Amino acid sequence: MDYYVKNGDIILSQKDFNLDxxxxxxxxxxxxKVQSDYISSYEGYFLNDFLKISQVTSDxxxxxxxxxxDFLKKWTQYFDLYTDYSELKKxxxxxxxxADACKFAGGIRLLRQNDWECLISFIISQNNxxxxxxxxxxxxxxxxxGTFPDPSLLAEETPQSLEYLRSGFRSKYIADASEKxxxxxxxxxxxxxxxxxxxxxxxxxxxxxxxxxxxCVLLYGMYRTDxxxxxxxxxxxxxxxxxxxxxxxxxxxxxxxxxxxxxxIRNCKHN
DNA sequence: CGCCAGGACGCCC
DNA sequence: GGGCGTCATGGC
Numbered sequence: 001m002d003y004y005v006k007n008g009d010i011i012l013s014q015k016d017f018n019l020d021x022x023x024x025x026x027x028x029x030x031x032x033k034v035q036s037d038y039i040s041s042y043e044g045y046f047l048n049d050f051l052k053i054s055q056v057t058s059d060x061x062x063x064x065x066x067x068x069x070d071f072l073k074k075w076t077q078y079f080d081l082y083t084d085y086s087e088l089k090k091x092x093x094x095x096x097x098x099a100d101a102c103k104f105a106g107g108i109r110l111l112r113q114n115d116w117e118c119l120i121s122f123i124i125s126q127n128n129x130x131x132x133x134x135x136x137x138x139x140x141x142x143x144x145x146g147t148f149p150d151p152s153l154l155a156e157e158t159p160q161s162l163e164y165l166r167s168g169f170r171s172k173y174i175a176d177a178s179e180k181x182x183x184x185x186x187x188x189x190x191x192x193x194x195x196x197x198x199x200x201x202x203x204x205x206x207x208x209x210x211x212x213x214x215x216c217v218l219l220y221g222m223y224r225t226d227x228x229x230x231x232x233x234x235x236x237x238x239x240x241x242x243x244x245x246x247x248x249x250x251x252x253x254x255x256x257x258x259x260x261x262x263x264x265i266r267n268c269k270h271n
Numbered sequence: 272c273g274c275c276a277g278g279a280c281g282c283c284c
Numbered sequence: 285g286g287g288c289g290t291c292a293t294g295g296c
Binding site: 273274275276278279280281282283284 | 285286287288289290291293294295296
């Protein structure tokens with residue numbers, strides 16, 4: 001990671017980073033691709049901090065209108081820039097299937113998102129498709145003037161008052177999660193420090209949070225890289241390529257490996 | 272139109 | 285403990 005400041009923008013030099021692969025691989029739902037003269041540009045949020053970011057070349061980026069302070073304090077963390085993905089991929093590539101996945105799209109990085117936002121987002125994600133998940137979350141944020149609502153705000157809502165989301169049966173789950181987090185019955189900050197089995201148990205106390213959603217919250221919202229969400233796509237990968245189980249030596253970082261596999265199985269046509 | 276979606280729940284056996 | 289229907293909504 002290397003950078004300099006130019007006309008109020010951050011010019012970033014970064015290997016192992018592709019915006020299309022990272023921002024549109026189903027781990028975050030508030031990034032929008034926007035028209036630009038660059039390879040690609042996105043606008044989105046980490047919590048309520050807005051960012052426009054562009055990919056200029058394979059390893060050059062512009063973070064538009066960002067202070068050096070915000071860059072160092074927020075965005076380097078969010079994009080996980082202090083982690084060496086070349087090293088990770090070297091380890092992953094001992095496995096043929098993941099090696100292929102990394103060759104197909106090696107610019108994916110794990111986004112270090114907010115636990116609360118991840119919880120609500122992945123509750124919404126269940127039995128749903130990505131375009132519609134994005135729509136529901138956009139309606140939610142628009143309702144709160146473009147910001148993602150805090151637990152205290154959402155805790156005032158009921159399944160009825162959430163009808164504008166058109167999230168179907170999930171609205172009662174959103175209401176339950178908001179109530180439990182706001183009251184402290186479920187304490188996300190404490191959970192993030194628990195052994196992973198206990199953390200799963202605690203998260204699953206929320207109605208509508210099961211094995212898959214809790215795993216996503218752990219991985220995407222709490223940076224538990226050993227969390228391993230299994231959805232229908234990853235199930236296909238496991239059935240096809242790992243009938244005897246996922247390699248144990250990848251356990252500590254299997255969540256990140258899962259990102260490459262998820263993107264690969266969904267987008268590589270010859271599968 | 273029908274099938275499916277980054278699933279969880281309730282009920283059945 | 286595993287299997288299966290159900291749950292809203294709408295993308296494709």
